[in-house]
Amino acid sequence: MPEFSLDEYSLVYNAFSFTFAAMFATFIFLVLSRTQVSAKYRPALTMSALVVAIAGYHYFRIFESWEAAFVLNDAADAYIASGTPFNDAYRYIDWLLTVPLLVAELVAVLSLPPRKAGWLTARLAGAAALMVLLGYPGEIADDAGTRALWGTLSTIPFLYIVYALFTELGEAMERLPEQARVLVRNTRLLLFATWGFYPIVYMIPLFDENAFAQAGTIMAVQIGYAVADIAAKCGYGIMIYAIARTKTLAEQAEDAEVSGGAAAPAMAAGD
Numbered sequence: 201m202p203e204f205s206l207d208e209y210s211l212v213y214n215a216f217s218f219t220f221a222a223m224f225a226t227f228i229f230l231v232l233s234r235t236q237v238s239a240k241y242r243p244a245l246t247m248s249a250l251v252v253a254i255a256g257y258h259y260f261r262i263f264e265s266w267e268a269a270f271v272l273n274d275a276a277d278a279y280i281a282s283g284t285p286f287n288d289a290y291r292y293i294d295w296l297l298t299v300p301l302l303v304a305e306l307v308a309v310l311s312l313p314p315r316k317a318g319w320l321t322a323r324l325a326g327a328a329a330l331m332v333l334l335g336y337p338g339e340i341a342d343d344a345g346t347r348a349l350w351g352t353l354s355t356i357p358f359l360y361i362v363y364a365l366f367t368e369l370g371e372a373m374e375r376l377p378e379q380a381r382v383l384v385r386n387t388r389l390l391l392f393a394t395w396g397f398y399p400i401v402y403m404i405p406l407f408d409e410n411a412f413a414q415a416g417t418i419m420a421v422q423i424g425y426a427v428a429d430i431a432a433k434c435g436y437g438i439m440i441y442a443i444a445r446t447k448t449l450a451e452q453a454e455d456a457e458v459s460g461g462a463a464a465p466a467m468a469a470g471d
């Protein structure tokens with residue numbers, strides 16, 4: 201582990217702290233918003249809430265691990281390695297749990313026929329888990345060759361997810377009301393944009409000539425993943441809520457029209 205200046209150390213420290221706060225706040229928002237959506241969309245909100253709860257817990261542990269991994273050295277006026285290693289496994293365990301949930305919540309909010317939804321969720325969640333598992337050996341490797349190899353393998357299930365979301369989700373979207381369709385399309389776009397950010401962050405150390413030993417490389421990776429996690433979990437969770445809310449309102453309006461149509465003559469007759 202390289203040395204970190206006081207500012208460099210604090211930047212990562214504050215990024216972890218901020219990410220924890222964002223996950224926690226999103227969790228409260230999603231729990232309080234449950235009553236705003238009809239019962240059939242609540243499983244999607246539950247999954248969103250689970251994602252930010254799991255990630256919030258892990259960011260707390262990552263934050264603690266960062267604190268434990270360095271000590272302030274007055275003579276050097278820098279943070280130096282304490283001997284306790286920084287634990288990167290928290291992040292991958294977190295992804296292993298949250299990434300399948302993120303794809304499942306997108307399928308859940310569409311309320312497809314159960315059999316179709318189940319099979320699509322199983323394939324997407326399976327590919328997501330495989331992607332994370334294959335990425336891990338590369339993340340902890342300290343040579344570029346190993347990192348590139350596992351990164352490439354991990355990209356195969358990643359591309360499968362992109363493909364399936366384009367083709368199959370696209371078909372399912374056609375049957376949605378206009379407003380909800382736009383929201384689902386934007387959410388899928390957000391998913392592609394944020395998920396596409398992870399492999400880019402992953403590649404940063406490949407350009408570090410000193411075999412990942414630079415403080416700047418470690419900072420870029422940690423802060424990069426934290427930013428991506430806020431967008432892919434908090435931002436995405438709020439989009440899922442917006443879809444559920446829009447569909448709920450559209451359905452309520454439809455019901456009101458149906459019963460309103462029936463009630464009007466009755467009222468006229470009563471007058």
Ligand SMILES: *C/C=C(C)/C=C/C=C(C)/C=C/C1=C(C)CCCC1(C)C
Nearest residue numbers: 335351354355358395398399402432
């Ligand atoms: C909340 C966490 C999320 C949404 C994590 C997503 C992670 C990825 C899309 C990771 C993808 C990777 C590749 C496609 C190749 C290199 C290795 C990974 C695991 C960084």
